[in-house]
Amino acid sequence: MRIVIVGVGDIGFELAHYLGRRQNNEIVLVDSDEKRCDMLAADMDALVLNGDGTDPEILKKAQLSDADVLVATTGSDPMNTVIAMLGKNMGVETIIVKLNGVGLRSACQAIGVRKIIAPKISAATEIFSAIYGFDKVNFSMVARGGLRLAEMSVGSAKGKQVSALEIPDGALLTAVRRENDVMLPRSNVKLQENDELLILIENKKVLEKLESLLKKEK
Numbered sequence: 001m002r003i004v005i006v007g008v009g010d011i012g013f014e015l016a017h018y019l020g021r022r023q024n025n026e027i028v029l030v031d032s033d034e035k036r037c038d039m040l041a042a043d044m045d046a047l048v049l050n051g052d053g054t055d056p057e058i059l060k061k062a063q064l065s066d067a068d069v070l071v072a073t074t075g076s077d078p079m080n081t082v083i084a085m086l087g088k089n090m091g092v093e094t095i096i097v098k099l100n101g102v103g104l105r106s107a108c109q110a111i112g113v114r115k116i117i118a119p120k121i122s123a124a125t126e127i128f129s130a131i132y133g134f135d136k137v138n139f140s141m142v143a144r145g146g147l148r149l150a151e152m153s154v155g156s157a158k159g160k161q162v163s164a165l166e167i168p169d170g171a172l173l174t175a176v177r178r179e180n181d182v183m184l185p186r187s188n189v190k191l192q193e194n195d196e197l198l199i200l201i202e203n204k205k206v207l208e209k210l211e212s213l214l215k216k217e218k
Contacts (some may be wrong), residue, residue, distance in 0.1 A: 004028040004092075005065045006083050007055035007074030008040060013100060015071065020045060028062045052081045054127045073098045073117075080104075084113050101139035150199050150207060151177070154191045155214050161185035167199070167212060174198050 003019060006013050008031040019025050028044040031037050031052050037050040051058035053074060064070060070087040072080035072095075080097045081104045087095050088111050096115045097108050108116055157165065162185045168171050173185045177196040183189060185197075201207050 002026045002067045003069045004064055005071045008070060009075060012073040015042060028057060030062055054079055056086060059086055066094060067092050070092045071096045077101055077104050081107055084108055084111050084204050088112055106180055131180040148201050150201050152197050152199060152214055154195050154197060158191050160191050160192040162189045168209040170199040170202040170205060174200055
């Protein structure tokens with residue numbers, strides 16, 4: 001799979017690291033920071049190009065028209081949207097964009113962006129999951145130490161406040177996903193029927209405790 005990542009900040013770097021572990025991936029990294037590109041070229045098994053990701057000539061050098069996936073993760077929402085437009089025009093089938101705000105979400109959806117990532121939760125993991133067609137981010141590795149992110153339904157916990165949930169030791173509730181939005185799990189957040197809980201877990205035993213807890217609350 002040929003994957004072009006434009007904007008190799010923290011998120012882009014982590015994503016490239018995850019993807020580099022998969023066999024048969026051909027990774028191309030594009031970034032405007034020359035020193036960062038030198039570091040990437042020395043440390044990663046990837047084609048690294050220094051330049052403006054909105055420059056069609058740079059994207060031609062990246063052979064974007066031959067890419068299976070384009071990921072735009074610069075620090076600028078307008079730039080990421082333009083990169084997505086260029087990718088669409090060059091025939092890339094799967095386009096994934098990181099947006100910090102909501103202002104350009106509709107524009108990206110109109111272009112045909114497959115996935116819009118909000119960096120409130122593990123964005124690198126979510127992009128990784130989207131590339132491989134996972135509907136959920138369940139059990140995707142989010143830390144090298146072995147932590148995993150489970151996405152679980154609230155069941156009959158609907159109507160309860162977050163403060164009423166009995167989260168076991170070894171688990172940490174990190175966010176509540178509600179449709180296309182993600183919110184911090186503040187104690188006064190009232191859970192709705194279709195909400196999803198994003199929970200970091202240490203091991204399988206903790207996962208089993210969570211599953212048992214949520215079954216009781218169904």
